[in-house]
Amino acid sequence: MQRKIRVLVGKPGLDGHDRGAKVVAAALRDAGMEVIYTGLHQTPEQIVEAAVQEDVDVVALSVLSGAHMTLFPEVQRLMNAHGIGDKLLTGGGIIPSDDMSKLLERGVGRLFGPGSSTVDIVAYIREWYAERFGADALPPLPPPPARPSPVMGSGAFPSPAIGAKLDAHHARAAAKPKAAPGPKSKAKAKPAAKAKPAARRAAKKAAKQRGAKKAAPARKSAAKKTAKKPAGRGARRR
Secondary structure (H helix, E strand, O other): OOOOOEEEEEOEOOOOOOHHHHHHHHHHHHOOOEEEEOOOOEOHHHHHHHHHHHOOOEEEEEEOOOOHHHHHHHHHHHHHHOOOOOOEEEEEEOOOHHHHHHHHHOOOOOEEOOOOOHHHHHHHHHHHHHHHHOHHHOOOOOOOOOOOOOOOOOOOOOOHHHHHHHHHHHHHHHHOOOOOOOOOOHHHHHHHHHHHHHHHHHHHHHHHHHHHHHHHHHHHHHHHHHHHHHHHHHHHHO
């Protein structure tokens, strides 16, 4: 009988970074598994108690604090004490390869370090499930979720309805004919109008200069006439 694989994702200890655990949980959910996430700052007792209550098939721990050599063996011991030692104990985090080998010798499942592919994690859990319950009990993988193109600048994926509206909007914009460029508006011709006062001032200045040049010879001739008259009068008297 086929059924969904149930996985519990736990964050034991004081580790406060759960982005990787949430990414793995989302990948397992997209692969058709039922995922229970315990949240941050869980004790090994709380994680094992949740695994018993939820009747999970896999317990996956995310450890980034460096306490993996303590937390994994403790969770394994509690699983054996509660009668679920036959379940798969796996996980990942900042774990050196030598420590992974030591934990594997103690009965812990395969561990995944930074940069591991979620595809490999899904494949490993499905292989373990098929070996334990048989290939006929392994449920088929669901089709990959549809992910429309992200909205530009946001990085967020819109819903299919919003994506359809965006496509229709772009289609209308592409089909709409472009309007021919019209005559220049009066607002653009204002700079030329602003230049008129400057031209007027320049014309007035030039007119003043021309008037001053014409008046200068007249003043000189008048001065000569006034200078000759006294000389003539004096000569007659003598």
